[in-house]
Amino acid sequence: ADTLGASAAESGRYFGAAIAPNYLGEAGYADTLNAEFNSIVAENAMKWDATEPAQGQFDFSGGDQLVAHAQDNGMEVRGHTLVWHAQQPSWAQGLTGDALRGAMLGHIDGVASHYAGQISSWDVVNEAFAEDGTRRQSNLQIELGDAWIEEAFVAADAADPDAKLCYNDYNTDGINAKSDGIYDMVADFLARGVPIDCVGFQSHLSVGADLSTYQANLERFAELGVDVEITELDVGGEGSAQADVYRTVTEACMAIERCTGITVWGITDKYSWRGEDTPLLFDDNYGKKEAYQAVLDALNGV
Ligand code: G3I
Numbered sequence: 033a034d035t036l037g038a039s040a041a042e043s044g045r046y047f048g049a050a051i052a053p054n055y056l057g058e059a060g061y062a063d064t065l066n067a068e069f070n071s072i073v074a075e076n077a078m079k080w081d082a083t084e085p086a087q088g089q090f091d092f093s094g095g096d097q098l099v100a101h102a103q104d105n106g107m108e109v110r111g112h113t114l115v116w117h118a119q120q121p122s123w124a125q126g127l128t129g130d131a132l133r134g135a136m137l138g139h140i141d142g143v144a145s146h147y148a149g150q151i152s153s154w155d156v157v158n159e160a161f162a163e164d165g166t167r168r169q170s171n172l173q174i175e176l177g178d179a180w181i182e183e184a185f186v187a188a189d190a191a192d193p194d195a196k197l198c199y200n201d202y203n204t205d206g207i208n209a210k211s212d213g214i215y216d217m218v219a220d221f222l223a224r225g226v227p228i229d230c231v232g233f234q235s236h237l238s239v240g241a242d243l244s245t246y247q248a249n250l251e252r253f254a255e256l257g258v259d260v261e262i263t264e265l266d267v268g269g270e271g272s273a274q275a276d277v278y279r280t281v282t283e284a285c286m287a288i289e290r291c292t293g294i295t296v297w298g299i300t301d302k303y304s305w306r307g308e309d310t311p312l313l314f315d316d317n318y319g320k321k322e323a324y325q326a327v328l329d330a331l332n333g334v
Pocket of ligand 1: 118305
């Protein structure tokens with residue numbers, strides 16, 4: 033096919049982008065989104081600070097706008113993210129013990145219930161591991177202990193039984209200490225019946241990234257019994273070197289039946305969180321970059 037979304041759909045996959053509601057009024061942004069993508073995720077609008085600015089008082093305005101846009105245009109919606117150490121509202125940051133646990137569980141229930149039935153997969157927990165494969169020492173980990181992650185998954189499952197539930201992290205672009213730690217957690221969850229359906233590999237990359245075990249890493253998780261998703265792909269650099277990295281990642285996903293889709297972390301370089309890195313598939317004027325063609329070709333097996 034001749035668009036990213038339609039090409040991915042031919043093998044039952046999605047091709048998505050991280051979106052900010054305030055750009056939807058820009059014609060180039062909306063036109064590119066609608067033409068090329070069949071899935072979206074909120075870059076920030078569904079995070080804890082955005083959705084629960086005061087405890088128990090929810091603001092779904094940004095997320096609802098994105099969901100409506102997706103539904104009007106036949107796109108799936110990924111949910112990002114229910115629990116994360118970053119972008120917590122200020123009221124939550126100082127909580128301890130059972131007060132923090134109650135806040136976390138109340139947040140998951142409030143957000144996942146609101147969007148129940150409308151989310152293809154939720155990033156239930158984001159970035160909870162350190163580079164050495166141990167748990168990141170966040171307020172959640174320190175206050176709640178190891179069980180907080182499975183408590184979050186159980187709560188998300190209760191609130192939205194239809195969504196696939198993912199663990200999502202970065203610097204997991206191969207077989208390394210961090211991905212080993214996550215692998216062990218997933219294996220343990222599956223063995224004990226903790227609800228987990230998928231692992232998200234953010235894939236914030238740059239030219240020259242060592243991707244020698246990228247596919248093998250996805251493969252081992254798939255063989256364990258979860259879907260794998262490329263959730264925040266972007267590649268700092270330009271030209272054919274950048275296109276090569278995009279191609280390698282896309283081909284790895286296409287080679288694995290349980291790799292259900294790819295999301296790029298934005299549409300245009302103009303609005304990328306990485307500023308001058310020009311990491312996305314469309315330039316500042318929504319022109320298709322060499323990387324775009326590489327991804328399209330890989331999705332089409334050419
Ligand atoms: O909302 C305010 C806005 O009112 C103000 O005008 C503006 C001025 O700078 O700041 C706005 O908030 C910023 C927000 O993005 C929206 O633009 C925050 O300061 C800024 O910190 C925030 O950055 C986001 C970052 O997560 C926060 O950690 C990025 O957009 C977003 O791309 C990034 O996404 C994360 C994923 O969620 C998890 N994985 C890593 C990825 C990249 O860091």
